[in-house]
Amino acid sequence: MKEITAVIRIEKIGATKKALLDIGIPGFTAFKANGRGKLVTDKTLLNKRKLSIVKTSPLDTRSELVMTEFIDGTRTFPCRVVIVLVADEDADKVVQAIIKANRTNYGIGDGKIFVSSFDEAIRVRTKETGVAAL
Amino acid sequence: MLMVKAFVRPEKKDLILEKLSEAGFHSATIIDVVGRGKQQGIKFGERIYDEIPKCMLMLGIEDKDKNAVINIILEQAKSGDQGAFGDGKIFVNHLDNVYTVSSGKTGL
Numbered sequence: 001m002k003e004i005t006a007v008i009r010i011e012k013i014g015a016t017k018k019a020l021l022d023i024g025i026p027g028f029t030a031f032k033a034n035g036r037g038k039l040v041t042d043k044t045l046l047n048k049r050k051l052s053i054v055k056t057s058p059l060d061t062r063s064e065l066v067m068t069e070f071i072d073g074t075r076t077f078p079c080r081v082v083i084v085l086v087a088d089e090d091a092d093k094v095v096q097a098i099i100k101a102n103r104t105n106y107g108i109g110d111g112k113i114f115v116s117s118f119d120e121a122i123r124v125r126t127k128e129t130g131v132a133a134l
Numbered sequence: 135m136l137m138v139k140a141f142v143r144p145e146k147k148d149l150i151l152e153k154l155s156e157a158g159f160h161s162a163t164i165i166d167v168v169g170r171g172k173q174q175g176i177k178f179g180e181r182i183y184d185e186i187p188k189c190m191l192m193l194g195i196e197d198k199d200k201n202a203v204i205n206i207i208l209e210q211a212k213s214g215d216q217g218a219f220g221d222g223k224i225f226v227n228h229l230d231n232v233y234t235v236s237s238g239k240t241g242l
Binding site: 002005006007008031032033034035036037038039073076079081095098099102103104106107108109110111112113114115116117 | 137151160162164165194234235236238
């Protein structure tokens with residue numbers, strides 16, 4: 001059995017829930033977290049993202065600095081962690097669905113998905129174990 | 135690849151993240167959690183506080199970086215020279231796969 005831990009944008013939770021429902025795996029656990037990814041060193045990507053935000057509202061120097069730190073990953077920013085437990089053969093399907101639902105055109109900051117194995121699952125109500133409990 | 139989950143004192147969080155970043159492990163996910171450890175919480179007179187706030191740091195790392203990352207956390211999370219109860223714990227898990235959403239590529 002696989003545990004899929006996806007760290008995603010906070011506003012993408014709706015799209016992710018829908019994507020999981022569409023592939024027939026509705027169960028998940030989610031919580032809010034803070035995080036940062038790799039430092040973004042690619043200046044063109046940074047500027048592109050910055051311009052698209054500046055377009056919505058003009059900035060002074062101070063807020064521009066803060067914004068840059070948020071985009072390039074120096075600061076931690078709010079994100080969502082979604083945990084989905086699935087049988088081995090469904091893992092790839094779920095990963096692809098989450099990637100499809102969460103990808104944006106920005107090229108940075110879309111999140112990460114970690115896949116790990118776990119040994120046992122038990123349903124509290126019926127005491128079923130293994131894949132049947134998922 | 136490994137997933138390191140470190141439960142540390144909230145006030146030590148910023149220092150640990152700074153040192154990790156300096157050593158080249160910049161990525162992290164930080165979650166505020168509550169919990170208790172072996173000491174069964176903190177007892178003040180009759181009152182037992184067993185939901186003690188901690189910070190959970192989640193880091194995806196390569197196998198070879200395991201010792202470096204753990205040493206940095208151990209060093210920074212310790213309070214005082216000797217360490218104290220409540221400094222936290224570190225758990226390490228195996229990761230089968232890691233995907234980056236924006237590129238769809240596997241690997242860290």
